[in-house]
Amino acid sequence: MAVIDLLTTKIPIGNWVEAIVNFIITNFSGVLNDFSNTIRTIINGFEAILSFGHPFLLIGVLALIAWLVKRDIGLVSFVVLGLSLxxxxxxxxxxxxxxxxxxTSVFVCLILGIPIGVLKAHSKIVDVITRPLLDFMQTIPPFVYLIPALMFFGLGNVSGVIATVVFAIAPPIRLTYLGIKQVSEELKEAGRAFGCTPFEMLYKVELPAALPSIMMGINQCIMLSLSMVVIAAMIGAGGLGKPVLRSLSTVDIGLGFEAGLGVVVLAIVLDRLFGRD
Incomplete structure (x- = not known):
């Protein structure tokens, strides 16, 4: 009977999580505010740079980057025509x-993700600790991230960025780890033969050899960040997700299609610029 009662009694996981969140808000509000202000400053900085001058200036810069990176006139034409549309x-x-x-989201993901991936590749303990955490972060529905982000940082772009970082940070970590683990022993042995220190081995041998995998992680990070645009709009984040959400609430097909088209064009441009050939 006791066993049946134990199995039918609900484990109050939700209450425990709520208690932890309330504890963090109560005791670390100053730290959260400082972190929020830092993220907001980075967002405002990027907005100021991207908004500088006429829009055609940014279109021209992105077209130039597309040409320098890919040397593809078709991609350059798409960048110009798509962004002009x-x-x-x-x-x-x-x-x-x-x-x-x-x-901002990708910057934070890479600043945190690549070093964690390096540590994960060189430390079995870090690998064991991070593996279930990354599995959890990649499988939990993205909407769940919005609740603690909203409670910790309130409505606005900061909450959207934080939720996006949690959602998109796993690929840079895992693909950095994978790239370093796949570096051949012969290449490492050559580095040791030339007297490389552990740090020199990392930035002269391992990271260059792992660069294709790291770039794939960056590409996936960008795509996942873009996929959070509409979801983040639910907690007050601006951008293209806002008119999409507004069109959904007002059943405005035209507005939804135009905003969705903007998301598609931006996704294709970023994917072609930072994806693998």
Whole structure:
């Protein structure tokens, strides 16, 4: 009977999580505010850079980057025509906000993710600890991230960026780890033969050899960040997700299609610029 009662009694996991969140808010509000202000400053900085001058200036810069990176006139034409279409549709300001949020999210993901991936590749303990955490972060529904982000940082772009970082940080960690683990022993042995210190082995041998895998992680991070645009709009984040959400609430098919088209164009541009050939 006691066993049946134990099996039928609900484990109060939700209450425990709520208690932890309330404890963090109560005791670490100052740290959370400082972190929020830092993220907001980075977002505003990217927005200021992207908004500098006429929109055609940014279009020209992105077209130039596309040419320098890919040497593909078709991609350059798509960048110019696609972004000009977004400008014509009146979606330029949401596009800039979305790009600033994505750049901030990817910047934070890479600053944290690549070093964690390096540690994960060199430490069995870090690997064991991070593996279930990354599995959890990649499988839990993205909407769940919005609740603690909203409670910790309130409505706005900061909460959206934080939720995006949690959602998108796993690929840089895992693919950095995978790239370093796949570096051949012959290459490492050659580095040791030339007297490389552990740090020199990392940045002269392992990271260059793992660069294709790391770049794939960056590409996936960008795509996952972009996929959070509409979801983050539910907690007050601006950008292209906002008109999509508004069109959903008002059943405005035209507005939803125009905003969705902006997301598609931006996704293709970023994927072609940072994806593998």
């Amino acid at each position: 977004i400008l014509n549709l009146g979606m330029w300001e949401p596009l800039v906000i979305t790009m600033a949020s994505i750049l």
